Amino acid sequence: MARILSIVFNPSVDISCDAESVQHTMKVRTHNLKQYPGGGGTNVARVVAELGGHAELLYLSGGAVGSMFEKLLAAGSLAGHRFPIADETRISLAVREEQTRREYRFVPEGPVVTTAELQPALDFIADYGADYIVASGSLPRNAPADTYARIAAIASRTGARYILDTSRQALKSAVEKGGIFLLKPNVGELESIEGTKLDEEGATRAALAIVRRGAAEHVVVTFGREGALLAGSGGVLRVPARHVETVSAVGAGDSFVGAMTWSLAEGHSIEEAFRFGVAAGAAAAMTPGSELCRRADVFALYEAGSRTIN
Numbered sequence: 001m002a003r004i005l006s007i008v009f010n011p012s013v014d015i016s017c018d019a020e021s022v023q024h025t026m027k028v029r030t031h032n033l034k035q036y037p038g039g040g041g042t043n044v045a046r047v048v049a050e051l052g053g054h055a056e057l058l059y060l061s062g063g064a065v066g067s068m069f070e071k072l073l074a075a076g077s078l079a080g081h082r083f084p085i086a087d088e089t090r091i092s093l094a095v096r097e098e099q100t101r102r103e104y105r106f107v108p109e110g111p112v113v114t115t116a117e118l119q120p121a122l123d124f125i126a127d128y129g130a131d132y133i134v135a136s137g138s139l140p141r142n143a144p145a146d147t148y149a150r151i152a153a154i155a156s157r158t159g160a161r162y163i164l165d166t167s168r169q170a171l172k173s174a175v176e177k178g179g180i181f182l183l184k185p186n187v188g189e190l191e192s193i194e195g196t197k198l199d200e201e202g203a204t205r206a207a208l209a210i211v212r213r214g215a216a217e218h219v220v221v222t223f224g225r226e227g228a229l230l231a232g233s234g235g236v237l238r239v240p241a242r243h244v245e246t247v248s249a250v251g252a253g254d255s256f257v258g259a260m261t262w263s264l265a266e267g268h269s270i271e272e273a274f275r276f277g278v279a280a281g282a283a284a285a286m287t288p289g290s291e292l293c294r295r296a297d298v299f300a301l302y303e304a305g306s307r308t309i310n
């Protein structure tokens with residue numbers, strides 16, 4: 001079985017709840033509280049498990065919230081490798097306003113880490129022997145912007161396929177250095193690499209250019225409810241989003257990456273993995289709050305997709 005190591009350097013305890021209406025100054029009374037272990041890489045590992053695979057999670061955590069994160073991981077039977085930090089793990093909050101069905105999301109920047117705290121995690125990745133290394137999410141404060149680029153170098157050395165989903169400077173730095181198997185920016189993140197607004201044709205060109213200069217073997221650009229494209233040396237595959245009743249698109253990107261990772265680890269082709277990603281992104285949109293995709297929805301949407309798309 002392919003070994004998947006999923007990395008979350010900036011995990012969070014994700015809390016979601018509902019409120020009738022969200023107003024300033026007044027106490028906003030909430031109900032339907034849910035809590036999950038979150039942050040990009042955590043969600044990826046959870047999706048792999050949901051689809052019947054197995055991924056181990058490498059995470060940094062600290063303080064009381066860090067302990068809570070660990071308890072939530074254990075409750076979900078996720079295997080984790082913890083690297084302690086002195087600062088406190090973050091709590092993200094999503095409040096759904098029932099009157100308007102709008103969602104308000106509060107996402108802290110997260111703890112400060114030191115290079116001394118980060119180094120043992122990098123050493124662990126180098127020694128782990130993964131077939132797939134997935135890094136997803138933001139970097140905590142103070143982590144060098146080239147941290148994800150350094151993991152690409154480790155993956156090249158150890159022969160692992162490296163899947164990366166991040167943003168801002170961490171993304172730019174990784175794309176400059178290269179060594180990525182699969183890069184998954186959304187169109188906004190691709191625009192931030194290119195430094196310009198992109199329509200679909202521009203996004204296709206930019207994704208192909210990243211492939212041609214060898215920075216990534218495959219680039220998937222996601223466009224929210226407009227679907228996604230896959231660019232590789234064989235050309236471009238463009239797939240519209242599966243049409244579903246959208247409850248909350250939170251977690252669509254992570255579900256997409258988790259499903260692609262699971263599918264690739266099962267030995268499927270990149271195109272098939274991409275279609276599983278599209279199905280999982282839509283399946284995540286069907287679930288409330290920060291809930292990720294559900295297995296039955298992913299498979300049903302995948303089957304329906306393969307009947308209609310060539």
Ligand SMILES: Nc1ncnc2c1ncn2[C@@H]1O[C@H](COP(=O)(O)OP(=O)(O)OP(=O)(O)O)[C@@H](O)[C@H]1O
Pocket residue numbers: 185186187221222223224225226227228240241242243244246249250251252253254256277278279280281282283285
């Ligand atoms: N409302 C929706 N209906 C159907 N499919 C959707 C919807 N939203 C997202 N998806 C699917 O999920 C994929 C990923 O979504 P999106 O582009 O929003 O990712 P993202 O911006 O990385 O998300 P995240 O905020 O989770 O990081 C899309 O390409 C699409 O296939």
Ligand SMILES: [Mg+2]
Pocket residue numbers: 165186253254
């Ligand atoms: Mg994303």
